[in-house]
Amino acid sequence: MKPAPFDLLIADSLEEALACLHEHGEDARIIAGGQSLMAMLNMRLAHPSVLVDVTRLRDLSYIRCKGDWLEVGATTTQAELLAWPELATRAPLLAQALPYVGHFQTRNRGTVCGSLCHADPSSEIPLALATLGGEVVLKSRKGKRVLAAQDFQTGMLTTARRPDEMVVAARFRLQEDLARFGFREVARRHGDFAIVSIAAMKTAKTLCLGVGGVAERPTIQTFDAQSAEDLEAALNAFAWQLGGSDDIHASARYRREMVRRLGHTLLQEVSNAAAS
């Protein structure tokens, strides 16, 4: 379990990192916390010829509130975000979801943006970003792009990041007045990859669920059901749309059932909390 040979660039500046990506394109891969990538390298599932270590780019380690957005820099770790004192009041969904990201040891190294780039179908951070209607900021030598979460993660382990681009920040929508959130995860053990993870959000405008672990990427669905029967039908339709796969931990059917059941519970919780 040793990686294939690669060149390592420990970037001292964003420009240096982007220049390297520009030069090597698809053969290069950015490494930050390495909590997913290192395992893939060691198992030789991935073998980039160049690794660009961005952990020294301390300028990109920040948590900032800008207007409606909470912006998290590329090298901010999951633990740092979780420890942000205002998290519970200003980004309650993240406060609920982050403790489910791996284990505290992995959160100490794993970055928020790295998790988005890795795009695991079961990851909590992409789910939170998608549910909150967040954005991803990408930079390359040619310039900057901002992509909405749903446009960024295109499928399992795949994103719309171009080979010469680096994700420099993620933007989560800050707490609006009266918005309510719920989060629930079903996994075999704490810290395991989610079998199903569900986020619920109720704002003045919308009531929605975001689901991870079932389809190939986080999926958001809004609900405007008028009756209990409508809601049940809508949840059932949503469960079937997500489809799900059998794996050794749970059947597709189990996953769909959890979407129905926990989705229902969460929608009720956020609706009732919002009403009170």
Add this chain to the structure above:
Amino acid sequence: MSDSGKDLTLERPPPDKGAAGKSYIGQSVLRVENRALLNGRGQFCDDLPVKRGTLQAAILRSPHAHAEIESIDVSACLARPGVHAVITGEDMRRHIAAMKVPLEAPLEYYGLAVDKVVFAGEAVAVVCAEDRYLAEDALDDIEVVYRPLEPVLDPLKAVEEDAPVLHPAVKSNLISKHHFRHGEPEAAFDSAERRMSFDIVYPRNSIPPIEGFVCIAEFLPENDGYDVISNFPGPFGMHSVMAWSLRVPGNKLRMRSPPNAGGNFGVKLTMFPSIVVMCVASKLAGRPVKWVEDRLEHLVAANSAPNRVTRVEAAYTAAGEVTALRLEHWDDHGGHIRAPMPGPIFRMHGTTSNAYKLRHLDVTMNIVVTNKCPSGAVRGFGGPQLYYATERLMQRIAVVLDLDPLEVLRRNILPADVFPYRAPAGAVYDSGNYGRCIDEAVAEGRLEDLKRRREEVRAQGKYYGIGYAVGIEPSQSNMGYIAIAKSAEKRKKSGPKDGAIVYATVSVDASGSINVVADSVPQGQGHATTLSQIVADQLGVAPEAIMVNTDLDTQKDAWSIASGNYSSRFAAAVGSATHLAAQRVRAKLARIASGTLNRPAEDLVFSDSMIRDPDNPDNAVPLYRIAALAHWSPGSLPEGMEPGMHERAAWSAKELEPSNELGEINCELAYGFIFDFCGVEIDPVTFDVKVDRYVTAHDCGTVLNPALLEGQVGGSFAAGFGAALYEEFVYGEDGAFYSGSFADYLIATAAEMPPLDIVHCTPSPSPVTLLGAKGVGEGNTYTTPVCIANAVADALGIDDVVLPVTPSRVADLLLAEEQARVGAPESEAPEASGSGRSLTGEDSVIVPAPPEEVWRSLLDPDSLAAVIPGCRSLETAGENRYRASVDMGVGPVRGRFQADVRLFDLEEPRKAKLEGSLSGPLGSGSGSGEVHLEACEGGTRVSYSYRVKVAGKVAAVGGRMLDGAARSLIQQFFRALVSQAGGPARRGLWSRLRERLGLSS
């Protein structure tokens, strides 16, 4: 042997607590091992220095579960700089004799695959290179051509007439069959008031140690011998197997163990074939070779406890007393049988009747091979499988008779006045008071609280159940038990096999300090602590003053076939021998001191490092002075006394007799008793199974160190708890292995462990071990899985409980038919995988070109090459056959594969079928599909369906993403087809629907 134990008497040695009066035995003395371990100063095998020039080994493993090896080409690999040798199965066959197996079947096993592979992950070749990185790089250079064969995974299917046969020389996957009959089972069944029969399935699992196998092997050309340092834990009877295989006398295979090992749990026993392989590698490479097993290798290929199917038939009375038991086992050992397998089933045979009174047994054992990882010795060694049958039986009888399961246990349990008791299959239960132990556990463990809780929880409409289990816990194997795998006639011919020798040495040097050497090769249990307690009691010194060495050097230490760390041997055996050696040292010291103190030796007292006259505090001499005399002045020693102060005890209990003609054998020496109960709550929403509280009561005779006992109980409980709820090695029907990382093989961690109440029952000291102690290392691996299963059965009111009890499995039991699919017509939806782990799917795209043009693209090698994502080269290999080299993957997961594709049943330009295979370092796949072309508005609707199977590394570690990955790759192909045909693509109905539902891709 008679059919009851009444004629048996076991001699109990006189109680002896040493001369000090004060006893360290029985106290929770702190572990002397901790200081080094907690300060990071443990010396594990990988920490030991190696000689300059030592090569590192990496192993090439089969992606196929069952295949013939047509050819292996290592030339490119050997040409790579830094590579010194490549060893294949052919090399092994040339250089060694096939490894011996305790069965009569003509099995040949060489450590590396010869001619064929029989499980996914089987070692095919070893590369020895200057470092591990280079060695792993070089693995990709070995070209192996496999011809895949149909695999068989299910032990019942494997023994069917037309099943594919793994080992042609044996001609059947039923490697051996054994029948045992004890008492009068036919008569008991004929006259039975009631009968019951059912099947149980015990899954595949293991107890993976933190540290995997590590081995440093050096061929010594000066004497044609081998020097091996490894974390092999014994039994050292396997040393003979290795030496025999390497064709050297035992004294030319020196084996040494490191001071520390990171767990074993029996698992490391079956590293011995790897040791033989590395010895041959060193011989061929001309340098020492080191191999460190990694986690993926360990989970894929180290070993597993055998899974088992048992058909249980019981005869019982209307009162719930079982009178006879008929068991037929199909014990699944995976692809190869390696010594001492199939040992577990024979080891536990003696205790088939568990702690119950029944006297009539009929047992059939089918020893089966399938295309899975070979079996190994896993802590519990046959116990979990056996007691899963007996204890499910008791629970089911209680349900049928509408009795409290605990009442059924009590009606069947052996009474206190039967000991020593010869169980019908031969085990001699040395001591016990099972009823008292149950009473104590019920009271101390607060069973009534759990029952109240069950009522409360059930009143809320939730699921709650209580389970019970009892188990006889045998310790210290009789080396003769495996002989019952052979016929009585063969046993007679090969001479008696019995006993279990243990060696311990206690010495006092010229400065009076005490050394203990024992053959126990621990893996973290605290043997040094316990032995220092035993010796301290004898010699009246503080335990921390005693230095204990328990690693083994076969060239310098006293050892025998039974030496090592397994079968809960330590407390019963090593404790006894060490006690004996310490007694001898004390006797010798006392005899010398007798002259100095002018008192008879037997009167002297040893305390505070002094030897004393008990009646005169002033008449005493320091122990070190007497010891020094033995070294400095042999001439002054009493007449006839050996000089020095070095006493070695070799001990083998006489109760470990050979088997009789019926195959009845006292398979182990001392038999402890366990009684467990637990409460289980099942979440009605997520179906998660939570163990509310677990109570385990043990009678293991004299307790040597209560803290270490709790460590053993807690550890084996964690393993049993994992087996009940989390741990399983999962295989697909195609033999692909899906549990290759700790994200998929789920070990219960501290966070999952429920509250565990350990009840120390009033001990029934063993009359057959010198300290009255019995082993306690395995018990909960036996009883915990079935205790939890019984609680789940009680909670859900079900008969069949399949382990591990996952929420998804509970959901399958409880959920009614699923709500109907809405939102998409059946044919348009991307159907997720169906049965087994075959990945299936279907979809359609609209290609903006007429069907004829699309057809041409599909059949033209050049345009096909342009359409296949990552295609590096594509050549025609016959009519409508293509061979391509492709770089493909999902996201950052990429690999190079050789693809062979054939199109057939062509109906131009409407329909084609295709089938093919892929192989590469990441794994292999095979699949089939159908493509339909249909003219439609805007071009051609291309509909496709596929069914693929994926095996190898990607399946082992990426199982949860395989469906999505297959879908994604196939979509990539068809998207490329669309753009090749001049896209932009118009999507099929399903894609449009997905978009409308906010799922756009």
